[in-house]
Amino acid sequence: KNQVEQSPQSLIILEGKNCTLQCNYTVSPFSNLRWYKQDTGRGPVSLTIMTFSENTKSNGRYTATLDADTKQSSLHITASQLSDSASYICVVRNSNSGYALNFGKGTSLLVTP
Amino acid sequence: DTGVSQDPRHKITKRGQNVTFRCDPISEHNRLYWYRQTLGQGPEFLTYFQNEAQLEKSRLLSDRFSAERPKGSFSTLEIQRTEQGDSAMYLCASSQPALGQASNGYTFGSGTRLTVV
Numbered sequence: 001k002n003q004v005e006q007s008p009q010s011l012i013i014l015e016g017k018n019c020t021l022q023c024n025y026t027v028s029p030f031s032n033l034r035w036y037k038q039d040t041g042r043g044p045v046s047l048t049i050m051t052f053s054e055n056t057k058s059n060g061r062y063t064a065t066l067d068a069d070t071k072q073s074s075l076h077i078t079a080s081q082l083s084d085s086a087s088y089i090c091v092v093r094n095s096n097s098g099y100a101l102n103f104g105k106g107t108s109l110l111v112t113p
Numbered sequence: 114d115t116g117v118s119q120d121p122r123h124k125i126t127k128r129g130q131n132v133t134f135r136c137d138p139i140s141e142h143n144r145l146y147w148y149r150q151t152l153g154q155g156p157e158f159l160t161y162f163q164n165e166a167q168l169e170k171s172r173l174l175s176d177r178f179s180a181e182r183p184k185g186s187f188s189t190l191e192i193q194r195t196e197q198g199d200s201a202m203y204l205c206a207s208s209q210p211a212l213g214q215a216s217n218g219y220t221f222g223s224g225t226r227l228t229v230v
Contacts, residue, residue, distance in 0.1 A: 004155075034219075043117075043204050043221035044156070089155055100169070101219070103155030 002027040004092050006104035013111055017080055021107045023073040023090030031095035035064050035075045038087045038106065047075070047088075080111045117222035119205050125228045126195055133191045134225045138207030142220075145188050147180055148204040149173065150224070156204055162188060195229045202226050 004025045013019050025033070032051045036044035048057045048064040050073070057064050061084075063076045077084055087106040094102065118137040126132050138145050143164050148156035159178070161169045164185040174180075177195075182188040192199055208219040 036221075041202075041224075041226065043119075043206075043223045045221070046219065091155075100158050100161070103157075105153065105155050108153075 002092070002094055002102045004090055004102050004104035006088075006090050006107050008107060009105070010108040011110070013080055013109070015080060015082055015111050015113055018076065018078050019080060019109065021075045021077075021088050021090075021109070023075070023092075023104055025071050025073070025090070025092045025102070025104075027071075027092040027094050027102050029095045030068060030071075031093040033064075033066055033073050034091040034093075034101075035062070035073075036089045036091060038089055040086070044089055077109075082111050082113065085109060085111045117205055117207050117220050119203075119222035119225050121225055122223065123226045123228075125230060128197060128229055129194055131191065131193045132195060132227065133189055134203055134205075134227075136188045136190070136205030136207075136222060138187070138205070139220055140186075142207035142209050143185065144208045145182060146206045146208075147188070147190050148206065150202040150204055151200075159190075159203075192227075195227075197229045200227055200229045 007022045034049045035047045037047055038044040047062050048059050050057050050066045052068050061078045066073045087108050089106040090104040092102045120135045145162040147159040150156040158171050159174050160180045162182040165182050177193045180190045202224040204224045205222045
């Protein structure tokens with residue numbers, strides 16, 4: 001069964017601190033993995049997309065890693081800002097699905113002053 | 114055209130009423146998707162269009178739900194005889210056919226928040 005598990009479910013950090021969010025998946029065969037940021041009441045916005053051959057990809061203060069062997073990914077946020085408060089969703093595409101994406105439940109991040 | 118547009122942003126309706134949502138995808142995207150998202154959950158796939166053809170429907174899409182994309186551009190999602198369990202965020206996304214493995218054209222709209230009272 002194609003599953004995407006994220007941890008922690010929620011996280012509170014102080015502004016300026018770093019944090020790392022985890023994503024484990026069982027989706028197979030693997031096509032690509034995406035991290036999305038979703039602000040409350042808004043649609044998800046893509047942060048990174050990684051294919052099988054990519055280990056690390058950065059987008060500003062966001063750095064995603066992928067270990068396709070262990071089927072794990074992480075999203076590292078550096079020097080957090082209040083505006084980083086959001087839900088971060090890991091999404092894995094099955095190369096056989098053609099269209100459907102497998103979504104994690106997300107990690108809810110709160111950055112406090 | 115700056116992205117995927119959804120209308121309305123919020124809808125409050127009484128149980129038993131019908132509602133219709135609209136999605137305008139990115140103009141050059143021929144694929145359009147509808148998802149439903151409840152609080153604390155990730156989006157759940159509802160249905161998928163390629164141009165005007167509805168190619169897949171999830172089991173979540175009961176017979177009270179119907180989606181159309183008549184001219185292969187905008188799409189509508191109608192819910193008939195709404196129930197309280199239909200309360201959710203309804204997200205639309207669009208994409209282009211993948212150019213290689215990394216399809217990066219998968220863009221979501223801001224969603225329509227439905228509340229059934």
